[in-house]
Amino acid sequence: MNTCQTRHRKNTYLPRFRVTLVRENRASFPAAAIRDSRSAAELLAPHFRGIDREQFVVCGLDVKHHIIGLNVVSVGSLTVSIVHPREVFKPLILMNACALLCAHNHPSGDPTPSPEDHALTARLREAGDLLGITLLDHIVLGDTYNYSFADQGWPGA
Structure with a gap:
C-alpha cells in the first residue's frame, strides 16, 4: 500500500510591479555641462x-555631462546621513543617466570626509562600474571650501 499522497498545489499569485519615475517639480540649473568639481559645487551650493x-543628493548626467535630474537620497541628522547604493542608483537607472555626481553637506561647515564618506564613495564607484553609470565625483560641501574625492585622487575609495 502506498502511503505517499500527492498534494495538489494551488497557484500562487504574486504582485506585479511597474517601476516609474515621477517628476515632482523642476529645479533651475544652468544648461552648461559639469566641467570639474568647482563648477559642480557652484551648481549645487544653492x-x-x-x-x-x-x-x-545625486545628480544624473547625460553623455555630455549635463544634469538631467536631481534626487535627494537621504536627509539625516547633524552628523550623519544614511545612504545605500541601491537608493542612489534607482533614480539614475530610471532617468537613463550614464554618469552621476553625488554631493552632501556637513552642517558643521568642515567638509573633511569621514571614514564613512570614504567607504560609501568606494561602494558607489564599484556599483557604478557594475551598472555602467560612472561616478564622476563625490563632493562634500562646507562653509568656506569643499572637498572633492576626484580632485584628491579618490583616497580610500
Whole structure:
C-alpha cells in the first residue's frame, strides 16, 4: 500500500510591479555641462544653503555631462546621513543617466570626509562600474571650501 499522497498545489499569485519615475517639480540649473568639481559645487551650493542637517543628493548626467535630474537620497541628522547604493542608483537607472555626481553637506561647515564618506564613495564607484553609470565625483560641501574625492585622487575609495 502506498502511503505517499500527492498534494495538489494551488497557484500562487504574486504582485506585479511597474517601476516609474515621477517628476515632482523642476529645479533651475544652468544648461552648461559639469566641467570639474568647482563648477559642480557652484551648481549645487544653492541647494544646500541654509540646511541644518546632513543631506545627500545625486545628480544624473547625460553623455555630455549635463544634469538631467536631481534626487535627494537621504536627509539625516547633524552628523550623519544614511545612504545605500541601491537608493542612489534607482533614480539614475530610471532617468537613463550614464554618469552621476553625488554631493552632501556637513552642517558643521568642515567638509573633511569621514571614514564613512570614504567607504560609501568606494561602494558607489564599484556599483557604478557594475551598472555602467560612472561616478564622476563625490563632493562634500562646507562653509568656506569643499572637498572633492576626484580632485584628491579618490583616497580610500
